[in-house]
Amino acid sequence: MHVHELNPRRTVITMVIFVVVIIVGLHTLTSPRLKYKISPTDAIIMVSAANQGVDASKIDNMLSASNNPTILIDIRNNYDYARSHIASATNISAVVLLSKDNIKWLNELKDRNTTVVIYGDTPLQTNGPWMVFQQLGFDNVTFLKGGYNYYLEFKDAEKKHVTIPAFEAGKANYNYAEIAKPRSIGADNESKPKKKHTVVRRKKKGAATAGGC
Amino acid sequence: MIGLAAGLLVLPEKENYVQITPEDLMWDAVQPTKYFTVDQVAAMIIDGDPTLELIDVRCVKDYDAFSLKNAINIPLDSLLSPNYEGYLGIEDMNVVFYANDNIKADQAWIIGRRMGYQNLYIMQGGLNSWIECIINPQEPGEDNPLTVFEQYQFRKGASIYFTGSQLEASDKKASVKVVRRKKGAAVAGGC
DSSP: OOSGGGOHHHHHHHHHHHHHHHHHHHHHHTOOSSOOSSOHHHHHHHHHSSSOSBOTTTHHHHHTOSSSOOEEEEOSOHHHHHHOOOTTOEEOOGGGTTSHHHHHHHHHHHHTTOOEEEEOSSHHHHHHHHHHHHHTTOTTEEEBTTHHHHHHHHHHHHHTTOOOOOOOSSOOOSOHHHHTSOOOHHHHHTTSOOOOOEEEEEOOTTOOOSSOO | OHHHHHHHHHSOOOOSSOOOOHHHHHHHHTOGGGEEOHHHHHHHHHHTOTTEEEEEOSOHHHHHHOOOTTOEEOOGGGTTSGGGGGGSSOTTOEEEEEOSSHHHHHHHHHHHHHTTOOSEEEETTHHHHHIIIIISOOOOOTTSOHHHHHHHHHHHHHHHHHHTOOOOOOSSOOOEEEEEOOTTOOOSSOO
């Protein structure tokens, strides 16, 4: 006969502790450091919304605002940042954006309602990190339309006092169906080398030998 | 036992797919390995690569006007609709998203990758790049390395393949013109 059978209360206590340990264990297992705040379906609705991002023409005013100025983060690598970057941008490469310290800092910015603008060279480079931030619930994070390349182009045009059109993503540059339609054979023939006509001269049988007396 | 059963109630609800962590998603999102160039895609279409699954994420209207050969149309906003569930996550299939440019395809990629689907890719440059490189390739300058010329040769061939130009030689045999001297004609030469 075991000891605990004499004391049923002890059995219950052991059981309860066992269950509590399992529940706590399972909860810590399934709670990662960062969690998605919106579902994939909502994320699609979010990215499909119009007017995402900040225009290159507006960014300077936002950065120099006296009240809660915007924070600009350059997400390219250190080398690209060292070569040239937008003045007042902080460099945090995309791969370390989610490190513990950065998340803490971004949370502070979010609590202060500070807008954070991220940029890479191209819109494509910026899109991934921006979408990750949105899905993590950092809705104060936005991006620079067109990326750094477009920003430079814009600045250059501004110096020359010309205006270039606002950056537009996802535009079809061509009428695909028109350009890629089956081409006519006639148009193709022009590029083909023409077949040579071979001219053969034959002497007639029994004809007089050329030359001689 | 009742305690254990009660414990199950507090467990978080499990989704039917396994999402990857935000850290992994961020890491994967900035890797260059997620792209296929238009040349790679063209080569796969021409070779009839059975592992290629092209997904056009533009709207239905654009897809109807023009699409790549054998591409499936899944507009971005219905990517997660149950109708299309079976198209993602097929073993050994390389899913290649494309749109007008990179952005929409990349958005589809991010969502798909978050949901844990493997072997997702983006056709780099989208259809704009497809037209520039494959349909209307520009002849490279003379100072380019040989590989550029080889690529141009491939693109020329691919352009013919995709625009349906008929380059087969015509059936007519080369005509041979025989010139004969007239009968009784004076003998050339002589005294």
